Amino acid sequence: MPNRGRPAGSSGPAPVLRSEEINRVLRLVKSRPRFSARAEVAFHLSFYLGLRAKEIASLRWSDVFDEGAKLREVLHLKAAYTKGSKKRDVFVSSAKLQKALAKFAQSYPDGRKPDAPLFRSQKGGHMNAASMARFLKQLYVEAGIPKASSHSGRRTFITNLAERGIDLKAISILAGHSNIRTTAMYVDNNPVRLARILKDVSW
Incomplete structure (x- = not known):
């Protein structure tokens, strides 16, 4: 059965990205x-x-920047944005993300109204x-990773947190999973992570 709403080549679990691919x-x-800044x-x-x-596409200017066009430290994702219609807070702590957003703000078109879409359609x-x-996708x-999909960034995010030893409960909250077992599926079924674990084992 076709996977509606997803581009061709995006069926099945999205692959986790390696450092070189990132x-x-x-x-x-x-x-x-x-669209360099947008990308x-x-x-x-x-x-x-x-x-x-869906969450990325739903963001509005005021979700990310305040009245003075200053980057917010926390993004409050509205229920309408998320899967399962549950509000969620995400923290803009990454210096690289902050830098990218600041650059994007400079190239943003005129008319920065609070309800203006962060990412405009044609x-x-x-x-x-x-x-x-x-x-x-x-x-x-274009980067030569045709098997990756829009979900690859998310799966990489979750897997990287697990590999750093972050507990599943915290990862579940950050990912917006309603059930910790969903998070465990992302982590436990990832062959790249399992291979890395065995590579470091010595007895």
């Missing part, structure tokens, strides 16, 4: 002739905050979840 995507987005921010929100395509409105998923295709 750097390849970042080099690509910075060299893009069009960089969208990727960073996926990779550093673990946001879903018609000037909000990008929807499917269009954001296609946008991120295209970045991976």
Whole structure:
């Protein structure tokens, strides 16, 4: 059965990105002739905050910047943005994400109204979840990682936290999972993580 709303090549679990692949995507987005700042921010929100395509596409200017165009330290995701319609706070702690957002703000079009979409569609409105998923998918295709999808940043975010020894409960809260068992599936079923664990085992 086709997976509606997801680009071709995005079926099945999204692969976790290796460090080399992450750097390849970042080099690509910075060299893009069009939508470079938008691409960089969208990727960073996926990779550093673990946001879903719908959550990224739903963001408004006032969710990310205050009245003085200063970057907020915490993004309050509204229920309408999230899977399961549950509010969630995410923390803009990454220096790289902060830098990317500051750069994006400088290139943002005029008319920074509070309800203005952070990511505009070609018609000037909000990008929807499917269009954001296609946008991120295209970045991976251009970077030579065709099997990756818009969910790869999120899966990489969760896996990296687990590999750093962060407890599953904390990861579950940061990822916006309603059930810790969902988080455990991301972590336990990841073959890259399991291979790394065995590589470090010596007895």
